[in-house]
Amino acid sequence: MKDQSDKKRFPSSDGIDVSKRSTIKAAAAVTGGLIAASTTKIPEFLYRSAYAAGSDKPIRVGFQVHRTGIGALYGRWYEQTTTAVTKLINEMGGIAGRPVEIIAEDDGTDPKRGAEVVEKLAAQHKVDFVYGTLFSHVVIGSAPRAGELKIPYFVVSEGYHVASGKLNRYVAQPGITDVRAQVTAMSSWVMDNLGKRVTMIFPDYAFGYDHRDFFSAEVEKRGGSIAELLAIPPTESSYTKYFPRIPADTEVLYHVMVGPGVLTFVKEMGEHFGSNRPEIFGFIDSLEGVDIATPGLEFLEGTYLWEGMPRYADGYPTEHAAAYRKAVGLDENGASVDDPKSVSANSHMFGCWETMFIIKEVVEKSGYKDPKDYPALIETLEGIPGFAEGLEHPQGEKKFVGQLHQSFGQQFISKVSNGKLDVVHRTTIADGMYEPEADYTTQPL
C-alpha cells in the first residue's frame, strides 16, 4: 500500500499545491480579515439607503429548518450560516435592491411536518421562496406540496432525489452537490490509492443505499470488486457481530454510518481489527459536529474521509473560504468561535451560503418582482451554466445542469492525522459528473 502522508503527491484540480498552504494561508488570513472587516460591521442606515433604488418590500425567504429531531445538529449550523449570509447580502444592498428577510420554521426533521411548514411559509407567511431543507425524507415529503403551490423550493440536502427526476420542476439543489456525484468522484481516488477490493458498511436505509448502489457500480466499472455489502439496521446499537463478516481479502473498508452510534461503531471496529486493518475510507456525514479528537475515535487515525468543504481552515486556504468562515463564526478548527466544543457541519452548511447567493443571482438575472415571475425565475436558473468561485461560492466553482436542477462541484479527501483532518486530495468537477437520468425542463410550469 502506498504511503499517503506526503501531501505533494495529491495535486489539486486547479493547481493549488497543498504544500504551498502556509503562504496562501497567510495571504488568505490578511485578505479574509479585510473582507470580513468590510462586511460585518456596516451600520444599518448605510445599507438601508442602498435599497432606495429598488423596492423597500423585502424578499422573504422561508427557511425550513431542522431545529428539532434527528437533524437538529445540522439545523443549528444551517441556521447560523443562513443568518450570516443574509446579514452579508443585506449589507451588500440586498437582492435586487430589496432587503432579505428570513422566516424560519422548524419542521422537526419530519416529512409530514415538513409539508405543513412549506404550506405555512407559502400560504401564511407569503414568502417568495422556500429554502434550506437537508434531510432527504423531509425534502421528498415536502416537494409535492411545493410543486402544487408552484413555489420555488431550494434544498440543501445532498440527496440524489432532485437529480433523479423524482420530484418536480419547482425543486432545485444548486448550492450543494448530490451524493451520487460525491460517491462517483471518490471512487477513482479510492481505487487508485487505497485498493480495489472493497467491503462497504452502510446504514440500512435510503442514504446508505445511494452509497451502496452508486459506489459499487463505480467499483465494478473501474475493474475493482465488492468483497461484501454490510447493511446495518437503524435500530442497531452494537456492531461487533458485523465485523467478522468482513472478508479477509478486503483491501478497503468503506463506511458511511450516520447517527449517535458512530462512536460505538468506530470503537468496536478498532477492537476488531487492532493494528492489522485494511485501508479505511468513510464519509464525514457521521462525524459532522463531532470533534475528531474525541476519545474513542483514535482508531480513525490514518484513515480517510470525504469532506464537502474542509472543516479545518488550512484545508482550503482561499480568501473566500476565509471570509465565509469569519462571517459564519468558525475558528481554525471548524468549531464555533464562541465555543470551541461546538463543532460545525461544514461539509454541508456551506450549501446554505451558496444557495442564498444563487437565489440572489437568479432573482436579479430574471427580473423577479413577485410570484407571477416564478416561471421566468425557474427558466433563468435552468439556463445558468454554473457559478464561479468567489465570496458567493467559497467551496469552489460549480457546474449547474439545468435539466437536473443540480450543481456539480469539487470534493475533498482528508486524512485523519493527529486528531485533525488533513486535506490530501481535491477532485475535479468532471470526476463527479454522471449521465443525466431526468429532464425537469420538459415539465410544465
Added chain:
Amino acid sequence: MNRRLTHKVLLLHLSIVAGLFLAQFFLPEYHHTNLARIMVLATFAAGYNVLFGYTGLMSLGHAMFFAAGMYATGLSVYYLDFGALSAFFLGIAAAAAVAVLFGLFALRTSGVSFLIVTMMFGQACYLTILYFNTITLGDQGFTLSNNLAPLEIGQQQFAFSNPSVKFNGAWILFSISFVLSMVIAASPLGRVLVAIRENDERTKLLGYNTYLYKLMALVVSGSIAGAAGAGYALLFSYVGASFAAILYSIYPLLWTLLGGAGTTLGPLIGTGTMFYLIDIASGYTTAYLFVVGGSLLILVLWFPKGIVGSIRDRWIKWLP
C-alpha cells in the same frame, strides 16, 4: 330510532359534518389545507378511538394499519398505475387484512401485554418496510404526484393537487368515519364494546364471545386507520416509512386522550387542538414541544377525560 341515537345526537353530528363542509368557503388558504390534513388525521384518531376509547384496548402499534393503507395505496399507484379509487379500496382491504392477522395473535393477550405486543408488531412492520427498501424505497419514501391520474367521476376530472379536491376528499373520509363512530357508539355492538372495556370477565359471563367482539373492533379500527393512511397518500402525495414509526402510533393515542377517549367528537377536537398547539407555539418558541408536553400534563392532571370527555362529564351529559 335507537334509543341512544337521539335527535339531539344526530343533529349535533350532522351539524358538525355540515359545518366542516361549509368551512372551506370561509377559511383562508393556509387553514383550508390545514383543516384537510386535520380531518385525515382525525380519521386515523377516530379509528384508534374505536379500539381504545370504546373497547378499552390501548395499542401502540396503530401506525402499522395507517402504513398498511398508505403503502397498499401508494405502491399500487406507483408501480401498477392503479386509479385513485381502486388504490384507496385496496388500502382499506390491506389494513383490514393486517388487522385480522394481527388480531388473531395479539388478542390472545390483554392489558400491558397487549400494549407490548402491539408495539412489537408495529416496530416489525416499520422494519419490514425498511427491509424491502428496493420496493418501498425505504425511509426516503416516494411521491405520487407524477404517477397519480386525476380522479374521474362521469365526465369530470378531479386533480389531487386542487385544494378543493383535497379538502372535500378529506371531508368525505372524515365524515364517514365520524358517522360510523356515532353509529357504533349508539349501537348494541357499541354497548358490548363498552361493556368489554368496563369489565371483560362480566361481559363473558353475560354470554358474549368477547374475543370475537374485540377482533371485530380491531378490524374496524384498523380499517379506518388504513383508510386514513390511504387518504393521506392520495391527497398529500407522499408515502414514507416515518408514518410507520412508533411516533405515529403515539400520535393517535395523544390526539384521542386530548380530545376525549370514548367520545365521537374527541378525535377531531384532539387532533385539531394538537395541530394548532404545535403550529402556534412553534411561531413563538423553539421549545414548542415543551409547551405541548406541559399542556398534556395539565390535561392529564386536571382533565383526565380529555376536552370532550370533561364537557360531557360537567355540562352535556348526552354527548356520545
